[in-house]
Amino acid sequence: MKLLRISDLRAADIEAIWSLVGGGDASLRGTIAWSFEGNGIRTRTTFIQAFRDLGLAFTELPNLLKTDERACDLAGYLDPFYDAYVVREANHARLAEFAAASRRPVVNAMSSQGHxxxxxxxxxxxxxxxxxxxxxxxxxxxxxxxxxxxxxxxxxxxxxxxxxxxxxxxxxxxxxxxxxxxxxxxxxxxxxxxxxxxxxxxxxxxxxxxxxxxxxxxxxxxxxxxxxxxxxxxxxxxxxxxxxxxxxxxxxxxxxxxxxxxxx
Missing domain, CATH: 3.40.50.1370 (Aspartate/ornithine carbamoyltransferase)
Incomplete structure (x- = not known):
């Protein structure tokens, strides 16, 4: 599942997310690729704490999408190592291109087109x-x-x-x-x-x-x-x-x- 814009979701998806709020911290298995442009003090704080509370490993990949490498090549090489990506990237088109190429969930932690x-x-x-x-x-x-x-x-x-x-x-x-x-x-x-x-x-x-x-x-x-x-x-x-x-x-x-x- 991709969450690049809220318009990617159905009403049922939003209801499902909200139904999980406050549902405890039972551990999940997996490793998150984490790339964060800019400060984003509150979003950075709470996502890192969320990874920890849920028992998820996370690897920071600074400026993941700033490279000239094709999005399909990035996804092809990285997907075997990660279960999901959480990315804050101003260039929404670049983020969308990567998400389309990846077989993993991609969460937009903020872009030029949405938060x-x-x-x-x-x-x-x-x-x-x-x-x-x-x-x-x-x-x-x-x-x-x-x-x-x-x-x-x-x-x-x-x-x-x-x-x-x-x-x-x-x-x-x-x-x-x-x-x-x-x-x-x-x-x-x-x-x-x-x-x-x-x-x-x-x-x-x-x-x-x-x-x-x-x-x-x-x-x-x-x-x-x-x-x-x-x-x-x-x-x-x-x-x-x-x-x-x-x-x-x-x-x-x-x-x-x-x-x-x-x-x-």
Whole structure:
């Protein structure tokens, strides 16, 4: 099974992953090839801890996909040594090429096109701790990023409505996603992400006034967040901030993802 984008999954796959969250640390057998571009402090921390908790051996292969070697050759040589790959690689096309060539599960730990593991974690939190997604009023705020794109895909797979408030140039026609430029409607949760390069626009810095007009919803800023860019204020002073502890769910969800892909 490949998990490059949430759109690679069926609703049944997502339900199966979520059903495994908190299911204990019974050991798995296997060796993971692990390649991680950039910092990714939380994702790196929780995947390494997940490998350890599940008894999985893991070998770091720095810059796995930065070589000029063909993806089919990399997969052909490496597949006999590994049971799965967990890769953070900005070049999504290169990651997809490798996944297509490999006979092993490949998990995208973040690429330019998506951040499926992060969004599966945040969506699980909302679905189980706030309101079922089919009833939750979820608002994405700001220009489209890899994280927000994964939210679009999740809404399409699970069939729940989603609102995305952003500049008109980022509007798309997507099933289940309603884009808006100015309307501020009631929300249960507002999700932001760091702005992509060149997207700086102070008109779209989320303010406490915006949140008040939406009914003071929960604020779930995707870290690392930047005060003065996507957020105009320090979220620590906002009563509805989801808090640091919310990201502790990355560990059990990452373990559930590994259990699911290795069982296929």
């Amino acid at each position: 499926p593991c992060e969004v599966l974690t945040d969506a699980f939190y909302l679905h189980t701790r706030v309101a079922p997604l089919e009833r939750a009023r979820v608002c994405l705020w700001g220009p489209t990023t890899n994280v927000l794109r994964s939210w679009h895909e999740l809404a399409g797979v699970l069939g729940f409505p989603l609102r995305h408030a952003c500049d008109r140039r980022f509007h798309e026609t997507l099933d289940k996603v309603t884009f808006t430029e100015a309307a501020i409607l009631p929300a249960d949760v507002v999700i932001t992400d760091g702005w992509p390069q060149g997207a700086d626009d102070p008109r779209w810095s989320l303010t406490e006034e915006h949140l008040a007009r939406m009914g003071s919803p929960m604020l779930l800023p995707t870290p690392p967040f930047s005060i003065g860019r996507e957020l105009a204020f320090d979220p620590l002073r906002y009563r509805g901030f989801a808090g640091y502890a919310q990201k502790q769910l990355l560990l059990p969800v990452h373990k559930a993802i590994l259990r699911h892909v290795l069982s296929r």
